[in-house]
Amino acid sequence: MPKSVIIKEVGPRDGLQNESAVVPTEDKVELIRRLSDSGLKHIEVSSFVNPKWIPALADASDVFAQIERKDGVLYSALVPNERGLERALTANVDAVNIFMSASESHNRKNINKSIEDTFPVLSPVVKSAKNQGLPVRGYVSTVFGCPYEGKVNIESVLNVSHRLLEMGIDELSLGDTIGVAVPSQVTEVIEKLTTEIPREKIALHFHATYGTAMANIWAGLNSGISIFDAAVGGLGGCPYAPGASGNVATEDVLYMLHRMGIETGVDESKILDTAAWLEKVIGRNVASNMRAVQRGAS
Amino acid sequence: MPKSVIIKEVGPRDGLQNESAVVPTEDKVELIRRLSDSGLKHIEVSSFVNPKWIPALADASDVFAQIERKDGVLYSALVPNERGLERALTANVDAVNIFMSASESHNRKNINKSIEDTFPVLSPVVKSAKNQGLPVRGYVSTVFGCPYEGKVNIESVLNVSHRLLEMGIDELSLGDTIGVAVPSQVTEVIEKLTTEIPREKIALHFHATYGTAMANIWAGLNSGISIFDAAVGGLGGCPYAPGASGNVATEDVLYMLHRMGIETGVDESKILDTAAWLEKVIGRNVASNMRAVQRGAS
Numbered sequence: 001m002p003k004s005v006i007i008k009e010v011g012p013r014d015g016l017q018n019e020s021a022v023v024p025t026e027d028k029v030e031l032i033r034r035l036s037d038s039g040l041k042h043i044e045v046s047s048f049v050n051p052k053w054i055p056a057l058a059d060a061s062d063v064f065a066q067i068e069r070k071d072g073v074l075y076s077a078l079v080p081n082e083r084g085l086e087r088a089l090t091a092n093v094d095a096v097n098i099f100m101s102a103s104e105s106h107n108r109k110n111i112n113k114s115i116e117d118t119f120p121v122l123s124p125v126v127k128s129a130k131n132q133g134l135p136v137r138g139y140v141s142t143v144f145g146c147p148y149e150g151k152v153n154i155e156s157v158l159n160v161s162h163r164l165l166e167m168g169i170d171e172l173s174l175g176d177t178i179g180v181a182v183p184s185q186v187t188e189v190i191e192k193l194t195t196e197i198p199r200e201k202i203a204l205h206f207h208a209t210y211g212t213a214m215a216n217i218w219a220g221l222n223s224g225i226s227i228f229d230a231a232v233g234g235l236g237g238c239p240y241a242p243g244a245s246g247n248v249a250t251e252d253v254l255y256m257l258h259r260m261g262i263e264t265g266v267d268e269s270k271i272l273d274t275a276a277w278l279e280k281v282i283g284r285n286v287a288s289n290m291r292a293v294q295r296g297a298s
Numbered sequence: 299m300p301k302s303v304i305i306k307e308v309g310p311r312d313g314l315q316n317e318s319a320v321v322p323t324e325d326k327v328e329l330i331r332r333l334s335d336s337g338l339k340h341i342e343v344s345s346f347v348n349p350k351w352i353p354a355l356a357d358a359s360d361v362f363a364q365i366e367r368k369d370g371v372l373y374s375a376l377v378p379n380e381r382g383l384e385r386a387l388t389a390n391v392d393a394v395n396i397f398m399s400a401s402e403s404h405n406r407k408n409i410n411k412s413i414e415d416t417f418p419v420l421s422p423v424v425k426s427a428k429n430q431g432l433p434v435r436g437y438v439s440t441v442f443g444c445p446y447e448g449k450v451n452i453e454s455v456l457n458v459s460h461r462l463l464e465m466g467i468d469e470l471s472l473g474d475t476i477g478v479a480v481p482s483q484v485t486e487v488i489e490k491l492t493t494e495i496p497r498e499k500i501a502l503h504f505h506a507t508y509g510t511a512m513a514n515i516w517a518g519l520n521s522g523i524s525i526f527d528a529a530v531g532g533l534g535g536c537p538y539a540p541g542a543s544g545n546v547a548t549e550d551v552l553y554m555l556h557r558m559g560i561e562t563g564v565d566e567s568k569i570l571d572t573a574a575w576l577e578k579v580i581g582r583n584v585a586s587n588m589r590a591v592q593r594g595a596s
Binding site: 001183184209211293 | 299478482483506507508510512516517540541542543547554557558559586587588590593
């Protein structure tokens, strides 16, 4: 069981790209300022995917140009290909996050390529980013279930993970894209992966769709994982389940970790205040439990 | 890790007593019919606490008189004292549930007596119920935290548990009344209790207030616990945190258990349909994740 945990905040990217409200650039900049001020050391700021596909994050360059960068905080961005990397480098990102899926159908729908054909697209991105001295993280989507295929073969997760690591990425983030994972599955996947992959290179990324995210994090902790993705206010949703919850909420994860005596270096109350502020920005109540308690008390 | 789990449905009692909407008797009867039809074997139907204190359940006798009893299903009720037991016996309950708190202040606020003075009230209730051949369950509230005292001493939990077992109760239900528990705490409490109390006499009762209930259940399973309380639709709330979530939702618990290959004998889709039906009865969306996904899909 790790004594301390790194939270990687994905709200501004994975959260906002799935919100129906389009958030103005200046509010995104303010969101990043607030998150930077909370003690978080890793913030995924935006995405350099073609704005045609994700209009909500079309202002990625502007956001990077306008944010105030705090010492010791890594401001990363999602990058799909060399074209996106160029824009990301121009925007002076601190770290690059690439992505693909463990299931063939989701990879095709999301990236418009087979899994096999995706590697040659990502490989030069990793190489160039590493040449620029930037850390690279690889998201593997649909690790615990696929909206098109259902169950995902662990062999496919292993294959994609290995190939990404061979390219030179520094960290894998195993994503439960549709929020279907259960804790026994988390234990099983981690045990299989860590026979060949160092535990410290693995992060876990859970969505709250079916309410199992916190249990999955607890299972991950018990398997020695110490890096978890989360989004302030539980931002985002699930494109395959309209109305469902989004990412696991940063403030809820902090509650559980801190109360178990696990350090994060993040100020729970600042994240909670940011969640409250976000409600005015996105025009709806956020889905976190901490915020529901806070709303009731005020 | 248990291969099968018993879910004890507490929605009609612990759920409805904390809902702002007062549910008509006929809807309660229909709720019990639906739950009985789902495969649940234990349903807490109502409470024989003085109706002055819990007006929402003042119709306990009528509900018991009107429900159709399904073979193999135990229809239980909450009973505070001998007066309540008399009403419960007249109503022909199948099982009796008594209650008290592990923390002094909560016990005083809730029962208007010290912990020590509560034992002589409950002892004759257990004795009479057992004499009638009825199983008796003892709820221990505030096991993982108290709204007035904060942290609760494990010694107090042990003391109350032992005294209740000495009276002759068949099962303890350890309650996280305000939903503050974290999984490491569940492991710790169960490990301490089971040095002296048989594991199979322990049930766990979690509330979703801070989003940790599912993680706590996973921790309980890992400590060999196989009886869990839950409420359809996550009914109820928290009197100490207005607007917060209520009991952990039966359908969400079923989702996690079934997907992990743990049997319950309960039909997930019937519970989910009941949650959907309940929304019309209580006039608000229920808080379960399963139902949120279902709403989005329809």
